[in-house]
Amino acid sequence: MTSNIHFRCPCCHGSQYRISAFDVSEKNPFGAKCIFCKSSMITLDHLAAVRFAANAVTEYRK
Secondary structure: OOOOOOEEOOOOOOOOEEEOHHHOOOOOOOOEEEOOOOOEOEEHHHHHHHHHHHHOOOOOOO
16 A cells, blocks of 8 residues: 555654554554654655745745
8 A cells, every 4th residue: 555655754854664553643644654763754745845835935924
């Protein structure tokens, strides 16, 4: 099921993970956790969206 999905850790940028049914949540539907820092893994398409949002101009209100 997850053999064609590429995960990346948002904290340490690692790509090695483990999958557990106990780690499945709304934010982590595959239950993938980084083996190094134990953070929930994100898919590469989600990572691209996060990078795009980070590059967007931020409006500050006074």
